[in-house]
Amino acid sequence: DTGVSQDPRHKITKRGQNVTFRCDPISEHNRLYWYRQTLGQGPEFLTYFQNEAQLEKSRLLSDRFSAERPKGSFSTLEIQRTEQGDSAMYLCASSLTRTNTDTQYFGPGTRLTVL
């Protein structure tokens, strides 16, 4: 495993449907982050986990969004009752807090299109 992987890479859904995305971090990394990126913008922080604990959630994360990292390894991000405004690229990143920069390494993203 040489990097962060995300699945699926693309998801097209109809408004009102639920979707779930998966992220597999770099294997020894203890932190995992979710970001959202809309067209023409930089990524915006959504939430992060240290091991299995979800330590921070952005106000962007409405109650329709839920993220889990049950065993401190992979994570899922679920969006319930999707809306057109949820269309974006969802990026996952991971880091190892023992390093002096806590550098976040990003996956390729899941592009969500809500019709």
Place this chain on the structure above:
Amino acid sequence: GEDVEQSLFLSVREGDSSVINCTYTDSSSTYLYWYKQEPGAGLQLLTYIFSNMDMKQDQRLTVLLNKKDKHLSLRIADTQTGDSAIYFCAEPLGDSKIIFGSGTRLSIRP
């Protein structure tokens, strides 16, 4: 407030140097990042600089940091077509999140 600002576009001729500029807001940031994003791809960490440094050079990349003005720049020497991408300046906020600029789209003219 939390804001990282960059110009949106830069066009340079192949072989010339590219300079991408950024201003940030959090003077307590201990380091700052440059990320690269190619079309349809995730973000690739290009380089970072500690806040106690003024300059960092890594092959064709030179990062300059002016803490007084909260100004960060990325210079790419001998710009190639493979350098076409969006470049994001970013700073950590607190112990967790990274705040990104809107990105500078670099295009290369033949």
